[in-house]
Amino acid sequence: MKKNVVLIVFLLLASNLIANQISLENAKILALKNNPDLLAQKEELKSAKMDNLNAISGLLPSANISNSYTKYKPDQNFGAGPTAESSKSYRIQISQPLFNGGKIWLNSRIKNDALQISEQSYQMKKLETLAEVESKYFSVLENKSLLKIAKKALQSAITNLDVAEMKYNSGIISRADYLQLQSEKTSKEVNLIQAQNLYQTSKLQIANFLQLAVIPELQPIEFYKYSKILKHLQNISIEETDNITGEIIEIGFSKNPSLKISSISCKTGKKALLMAEGNFLPSLNLSYSKSWNKYDFMNDYDDSQNLTLSASLPLFPLVDSGTGVLKAKHNLKKTELQKISAENGIKLSLSSSFLNLVSSAKSVSAAKKAKEQAEETYKQMQERYSSGLISTNDLLSAQVLFISSQSQYTKSFYDFLRTKSSLMQQMGIEDTNVLYRIIQK
Secondary structure, three states: HHHHHHHHHHHHHHHHHHHEEEEHHHHHHHHHOOOHHHHHHHHHHHHHHHHHHHHHHOOOOOOEEEEEEEEEEEEEEOOOOOEEEEEEEEEEEEEEEEEOOOOHHHHHHHHHHHHHHHHHHHHHHHHHHHHHHHHHHHHHHHHHHHHHHHHHHHHHHHHHHHOOOOOOOOOOOOHOOOHHHHHHHHHHHHHHHHHHHHHHHHHHHHHHHHHOOOEEEEEOOOOOHHHHHHHHHOOOOOHHHHHHHHHHHHHHHOOHHHHHHHHHHHHHHHHHHHHHHHOOOOOOEEEEEEEEEOOOOOOEEEEEEEEEEEEOEEEEEEHHHHHHHHHHHHHHHHHHHHEEEEEEHHHHHHHHHHHHHHHHHHHHHHHHHHHHHHHHHHHHHHHHOOOOOHHHHHHHHHHHHHHHHHHHHHHHHHHHHHHHHHHHHOOOOOOHHHHHHOOOO
């Protein structure tokens, strides 16, 4: 019975621990839900939608109704007829712009462009948020791994110091060698403190980014899940690199939000130019009004109605309109050049990011081999040092190499993951499988 109770308590504690952990996917969901910068961009998108609706409403007729009541002091005389103490009137007016140089229509289209730009800005901020939460998530796991390495390094330094102490007491090694190992142990203690600080700081950063009151425990990333894509990238040929880069650039040009914003801005510039040229064109408006008037001595209202078609043609000054057209032309040319610059920048960025991804994948492979070799060397050196076959300096050199190789492997792996996130952000995609399918063709 007692064993069953202990088992139940253990299972409850284990489930609670798992429940308190969050995965990378959960972290992304929390970031999209809670991150203030993304939420602010979402509110801006909603505001742009309202502006667009207001612009569309400008194409519709406008109507207003008014009424008035007048009290006469003294009474109003109408010759030999009755006198009026007061009067009432009602009026309704409907106006419909027919043509204003295309300004109303073009303005509605410009507002629609602004809405599209706001949508792309939100998508850009969303991709940025996803890339940033991944980077912070990876930093926590990386610093956690480095902390474990620092703990193992300290424990190894303590073990070496214990062996050295016995040798020193037996007169096998000098005091200088013994003090050297003591210094190495102290150095590892400092490294451990720094690693703990980095780990805690990175946890605070992701908690703040996700707007969580409690610092989360993150589920680890399984290295083996990336072995297939790493192997493919490590064995990729130059020809394959060129082909994949071309496909990545093609997707980036079709999905990258900043490029879409540049294209929309060019369209807006063309509409603004048409609006400026429309200042030379006439305006045509139609209005209809009907009014009802009644003095207090009248039984019924008198009514009247008017239908007005008004037209106007700008004559002077024309300088403002002419300079407005020239300004719109310059602005359009500027946006077109900015689009070319953005395309060149994105193309270069996508190419270099993919090359960095290939390079980082190869670095992971090299770092893994170096770590395995350094680990085997260090184990042999420890045995040889215990047998008195090597000096203290030889042991410390092997230890430094082993610790360095462990850290390098950890950093290279998480650098690979961060590079992948950055490349996806520049491509304008959220699904990792899209990138993997291109690479593994």
